[in-house]
Amino acid sequence: MNGGVETALVIGAMSDIGRAVAHALAEDGYALQLAARDPARLERETRDIRVRTGGAVTVHRCDVLDEDGGVSLLDTLDPLPDVAVCVVGLLGDQAESQQNPDAAERVIRTNYIGPALLMGSLAERFEQRGSGVLVGISSVAGDRGRAANYVYGSAKAGFTAFLSGLRNRLATSGVHVVTVKPGFVRTRMTDGMDLPSWLTAEPEEVAAAVVKAIRRRRDVIYVRGIWRLIMLIIRAVPERMFKWIKWA
Amino acid sequence: MKLSGWGRYPVLDCRMERLRDHNLHGMLDRRHTLIARGNGRSYGDAALNPDLTLSMLAMDRMQAFDAETGRLTCEAGVLLADVLDTFVPRGWFPPVVPGTKFVTVGGMIAADVHGKNHHRDGSFGAHVESLTLVTADGKVRECSRSEHVDLFRATIGGMGLTGVILSANFRLKPIETAFVMAETVPTRDLDETMALFEASRDWPYSVAWIDCLARGARLGRSLVSRGTFMACGSLPSRLVREPLCPAPVGRLMVPFDAPSVLLNRASIGLYNALYYRRGQVRGGARPIHFNPFFFPLDRIEAWNRLYGRRGFVQYQCVLPRAKSPAGIAALLERVAATGQGSFLAVLKLLGPAGEGMMSFPMEGYTLALDFPMRNGTLALLDALDEITHRHGGRVYLAKDACCTPERMREGYPRLGAFEAVRAEAAGAPPMFASELSRRLTL
Numbered sequence: 001m002n003g004g005v006e007t008a009l010v011i012g013a014m015s016d017i018g019r020a021v022a023h024a025l026a027e028d029g030y031a032l033q034l035a036a037r038d039p040a041r042l043e044r045e046t047r048d049i050r051v052r053t054g055g056a057v058t059v060h061r062c063d064v065l066d067e068d069g070g071v072s073l074l075d076t077l078d079p080l081p082d083v084a085v086c087v088v089g090l091l092g093d094q095a096e097s098q099q100n101p102d103a104a105e106r107v108i109r110t111n112y113i114g115p116a117l118l119m120g121s122l123a124e125r126f127e128q129r130g131s132g133v134l135v136g137i138s139s140v141a142g143d144r145g146r147a148a149n150y151v152y153g154s155a156k157a158g159f160t161a162f163l164s165g166l167r168n169r170l171a172t173s174g175v176h177v178v179t180v181k182p183g184f185v186r187t188r189m190t191d192g193m194d195l196p197s198w199l200t201a202e203p204e205e206v207a208a209a210v211v212k213a214i215r216r217r218r219d220v221i222y223v224r225g226i227w228r229l230i231m232l233i234i235r236a237v238p239e240r241m242f243k244w245i246k247w248a
Numbered sequence: 249m250k251l252s253g254w255g256r257y258p259v260l261d262c263r264m265e266r267l268r269d270h271n272l273h274g275m276l277d278r279r280h281t282l283i284a285r286g287n288g289r290s291y292g293d294a295a296l297n298p299d300l301t302l303s304m305l306a307m308d309r310m311q312a313f314d315a316e317t318g319r320l321t322c323e324a325g326v327l328l329a330d331v332l333d334t335f336v337p338r339g340w341f342p343p344v345v346p347g348t349k350f351v352t353v354g355g356m357i358a359a360d361v362h363g364k365n366h367h368r369d370g371s372f373g374a375h376v377e378s379l380t381l382v383t384a385d386g387k388v389r390e391c392s393r394s395e396h397v398d399l400f401r402a403t404i405g406g407m408g409l410t411g412v413i414l415s416a417n418f419r420l421k422p423i424e425t426a427f428v429m430a431e432t433v434p435t436r437d438l439d440e441t442m443a444l445f446e447a448s449r450d451w452p453y454s455v456a457w458i459d460c461l462a463r464g465a466r467l468g469r470s471l472v473s474r475g476t477f478m479a480c481g482s483l484p485s486r487l488v489r490e491p492l493c494p495a496p497v498g499r500l501m502v503p504f505d506a507p508s509v510l511l512n513r514a515s516i517g518l519y520n521a522l523y524y525r526r527g528q529v530r531g532g533a534r535p536i537h538f539n540p541f542f543f544p545l546d547r548i549e550a551w552n553r554l555y556g557r558r559g560f561v562q563y564q565c566v567l568p569r570a571k572s573p574a575g576i577a578a579l580l581e582r583v584a585a586t587g588q589g590s591f592l593a594v595l596k597l598l599g600p601a602g603e604g605m606m607s608f609p610m611e612g613y614t615l616a617l618d619f620p621m622r623n624g625t626l627a628l629l630d631a632l633d634e635i636t637h638r639h640g641g642r643v644y645l646a647k648d649a650c651c652t653p654e655r656m657r658e659g660y661p662r663l664g665a666f667e668a669v670r671a672e673a674a675g676a677p678p679m680f681a682s683e684l685s686r687r688l689t690l
């Protein structure tokens with residue numbers, strides 16, 4: 001903390017969800033640390049947040065595809081944030097991921113290895129301090145492997161499991177871990193997809209859910225409640241049947 | 249995708265793309281034309297182009313705010329609603345607001361919108377200090393009253409035809425509270441209505457709602473509403489606790505297209521009569537939040553669906569002051585004669601014209617009407633156009649969907665100068681074009 005103002009770190013702040021989360025946190029009174037691959041491009045976002053909220057914003061470089069998984073980011077953070085939200089993700093193209101191992105590796109590293117290592121390193125420092133909230137944006141795609149997106153889905157499944165383990169390990173340490181499964185969100189990632197509007201959240205909805213989950217120390221949230229039910233059903237279908245069903 | 253203006257007429261199949269950053273080069277292609285589109289609140293065909301309609305809604309970053317002068321710099325896709333949410337709590341209000349807050353800054357400049365304070369403060373463009381514009385050559389030009397002056401004047405009210413506005417800066421004005429002291433005064437006929445406008449010149453905000461089914465001796469009977477922002481000291485005690493609340497009022501939603509039979513002579517007559525009575529009963533000044541005062545229809549989301557699937561057209565014209573009494577009476581008589589009625593009939597006294605070459609406002613009375621699109625509507629509009637034309641008036645391009653090139657040309661005397669500037673900025677044939685410019689052979 002610095003002078004009563006809590007600090008929040010958003011990793012992947014250039015994404016649509018990252019930007020919405022940053023705005024929601026700034027409005028909630030947090031000083032912000034924004035991290036992205038290309039910090040120069042964050043200039044536009046930081047000015048926007050400063051004008052709208054008058055809050056403090058610092059900019060940091062972080063690329064989860066770097067050799068160190070982006071962990072060097074941590075050394076640039078002063079103070080160590082009270083809240084860290086990881087919004088890093090890459091849907092990739094399933095067909096390309098099947099044929100090209102490099103493409104698959106990129107998806108897996110971006111959605112699992114990078115975010116997991118980052119959250120893990122932050123967790124160490126939060127644990128030493130004895131406080132903090134870690135928020136990982138995972139995905140409903142990680143709830144069950146589907147033909148249409150299993151490379152992405154499996155990486156998200158790994159991330160979900162990692163966050164779950166981290167949460168359980170840190171349960172008595174004062175550090176809290178939130179897993180967010182947004183379902184469909186209207187972003188650049190889903191641009192051009194024909195998504196049913198009742199299942200599709202706006203980035204601002206995800207951001208509001210994240211802020212609420214931080215405040216209430218929730219464990220696992222689905223942004224729209226309906227997704228909890230849908231994924232319950234999808235998980236319940238026996239694999240013998242599941243493999244014949246063509247999910248849209 | 250199928251695209252239309254707020255009136256949902258006409259509907260066109262348009263290729264739509266979103267501009268995501270300041271780099272437009274991929275979009276400027278000599279092989280097609282394009283038009284920038286804000287939040288789609290112009291009524292007719294101004295923000296439609298089948299070749300390429302470029303949505304500016306992702307260009308919504310604020311860039312700078314000077315708390316000393318109130319000058320805000322922001323990207324063109326920032327919504328007026330966003331400006332209000334951000335700055336009303338800090339004691340600032342936009343210099344001019346139109347009848348809805350769901351418009352973009354770029355759209356307000358392109359249409360050079362006016363508000364209830366036009367007689368005192370002019371149109372929105374009068375408060376714009378500078379804007380950045382991308383022209384057909386891909387260059388980004390900073391336009392103001394000292395740089396690229398002609399381009400600045402052509403772009404204010406230029407309906408997006410001179411280029412793509414990327415950002416702008418304008419001055420907000422200080423307010424002490426978010427509340428307006430408003431009063432509604434009923435008038436018996438058109439003469440009385442106009443006399444009241446003249447007598448209300450010192451009120452910062454004024455507008456009249458006309459009962460457009462009233463005929464004969466009662467023609468032009470109105471409810472004139474006028475208001476002024478309240479000072480902190482004059483707030484009633486129940487409002488003192490949060491004098492600057494941006495108060496997002498609850499929004500009602502029109503979930504589906506209403507059957508068009510809903511709007512008929514009887515229902516409009518009933519609505520008009522009720523509205524008029526209500527105004528009479530509620531006389532006297534009272535505090536009202538700026539939201540219902542400036543944006544009464546924003547409470548009903550998608551109110552344009554009330555007019556059913558065929559959509560509606562809005563007709564707004566302005567007549568020079570000297571010809572207004574006769575001209576407005578002729579327009580109202582023509583409307584009353586059809587018995588078609590208009591849910592919204594709004595009259596307002598405008599101040600002198602601004603510097604925008606194609607800006608709509610000029611000194612005189614402006615009348616806005618809307619009609620559900622049905623058989624006979626186009627004929628009625630043509631008749632109204634003829635009356636406007638005969639009285640030396642012009643129609644508002646941000647609302648128009650039907651005017652002919654000839655009448656439009658006569659209504660806008662600075663069109664020649666505009667076309668010269670546009671030819672330079674947009675190239676030949678012009679790269680920036682819309683269904684409106686095609687229809688009006690601009």
